[in-house]
Amino acid sequence: METAKKNYYGSLCTQMYEILHEQAPSDELDFYLSYAEKDMSILEPLCGSGRFLVEFLKRGFRIKGVDNSQEMLEKLLEKAPDAVVTASDIETFESAEQFDYIFISSGSVSLFTDMSCCKRILSNMKALLKEGGKFVFAVDSAALRCPESDAYQTQVTVTPRENCRLILRSKSHYDEVTHTQFNPALYELYENDKLVQQEEMDFQTHLYELGEMEEILTEIGFSNIRVYSSFSKEIAKTDDSEIFLYECSY
Template identity: 55%
Template sequence: MIENKVNHYGNLCVEMYEILHENAMEDELKFYLSYAKKDSKILEPLCGSGRFLIPFMQLGFDICGVDASKEMLHKLYLKAPNAKVIESDIYEFNSKQKFDYIFIPSGSISLFTDIVYCKKILNKLKQMLSLGGKLVFAVDTILTKNLNNNEYKISASVKTKEGFDLILKNKSFYDERSHVQFYPSIYELYDGDVLLKSEYMDFRIYLYEYGEMDLYLQDIGFSEINAYSSFDKKIAINNNSEIFLYECCI
């Protein structure tokens, strides 16, 4: 199996993520809900701490989540103890059940920086769809690439519920050849001036050109592919968008 460069989410990373991104943005949530039907079997791979999965549950949808992060799933279970969630790498995940709708929001597909591996993941998801089912997901685009920054700078700072200061510092580097944006990151937890804990994360994402993902999806065998540049389903026509949203049918 081809190895993908994996982003590892430690406790401090998950804590900051939960503080900054506990709830989904309204327009993004509405976009993914627009494909859901009450009689559908729904799967959310890479569900994280549940900011999409939990609203789907609350609205009465039959949804299952998959995520490889114990830390993320711990946060999810604290909020929704009855959630149907499986701890698994999506490549290793197997289900006898077919799904009518599979969605991966927030550009998480871009976490698979090895394109061969990414195509294997997309093909696996296609095999899990029922006849007429839809796969909907977002990718980050080349428009979001950052100029190189070789020194760690503070990019976020939050207060934890215990009153500690949680700080994120990162560098950035974009590799033109591989289309990968690198964000070496350090999370630091402080009690006043005292450093309590620090974690390093080698975060990286693949940034897509207009039309690039379309070709991969065609190769995989999706019969109908729509690419949007916004949550109001405006058709993508060029690289002038920070995200591409894909709606794929078999």
Template identity: 50%
Template sequence: MDDTENVQNYYGSLCTEMYEKLHGKAPEDELEFYLSYAAPGMRILEPLCGSGRFLVPFEQRGFDITGIDLSKEMLDKLEEKSPGAKTLLADVTRCPDIGPFDYIFIPSGSLSLFTDDEACRRVLAALRAMIAPGGVFVFSVDTVNSIRYSEEPVIDARVDMGHGRTLTLKSTYNFDEKAKVLLAPGLYELKEGGSLLRSETMDFRIRLYEVGEMERILDEIGFSSVRAYSSFDKTGNPSNDCDCFIYECRP
């Protein structure tokens, strides 16, 4: 992941606070899906672990899990939830050799944050090299079903932060058809009454996939077995009308 991309999708302090308010706990069906691949004694890795909404439940169930993330703000929030959790502040492609792992997973479409296809390939290749013999890599990506347009800022979320303060996210939307990247620059504003206390911008971008695209990339990387799902109950044929594609990959 290059430095420009780090800036685009870096989760700063206000973004982290809003994320925690809105997405502090993992969706139950998605959590159960990823837990279904875990077994006692496995070494488990969650790259892009964020504030730990998946990692912490894995820990609470006694699994040996390590998280990697590039956002210090997110890892600080994880540390508040689970002091002593095994985490690493690093770029996935440049982190120390900490493998092998029996099970690696990236939930919530987070792999789509790598908007450059070559950067995505580097990440996938690095993770494949970390998988132990007989291990599995499971992840999801967002699809072209998420395309949207809005030249005028729209309010994506507003949360009550307590003590008379509110945090609002406003974004515009455009889609780069050539790169298949959804462009969603956002502005976070923390206000008390009518007074602006703090603001933060984020040049948010995500790569949206069509059916077959990720399968070709995984084949190029060298995965020998790939299964694709359209839902967390492991049923349904992936189509461009799905919200996400889910992949189960073995080296």
């Protein structure tokens, strides 16, 4: 079995992700497209296998991607061989170019549960952004807290090919002090009912309350911060929303 890596999308995880999330949700895609203009330089950190980036390319936008999962980037390049992507942690990613628009989709900022690390990443996004540019991203909220579970439970089963099953099992624990949702995951690949591959994933997310991220962004030096509770850009007023969407500049 492969050693668990915190929030790393390995080969089995990538296979399942591609099956379950082949297309970008139209409302979320439209939300991120609404900030884009054809003359902009655009960056998508945590671009994964490219379900958003590829759609931007299809529409003629000049966009680059960054992700630390080589497996995910390989899938992206299968879809868009000419895409400009970099395998890197976004905390240490550097670019000679600054960008007009940076977006991080799908609540992925919540993957950075060490808040010191999260602040360094957000500071790096500010350094990569042109003055007056837009940084837009989503986080998961406390409304997504999972029920406690001490034993692995089957969450999803998919069929990558004939006579083949890929199963995701996970447990769940929420830390009240750190606002961290722990979901250790086990991916199991069966061929003709024989287990042929296993992969562990140490999956963790920080679940935000309204006001928490705003303080961090202000501390880093972002301004003009808007917080939405939906992809239709309704202003967030309570913690009821499952996501918070941030639009900011400096």
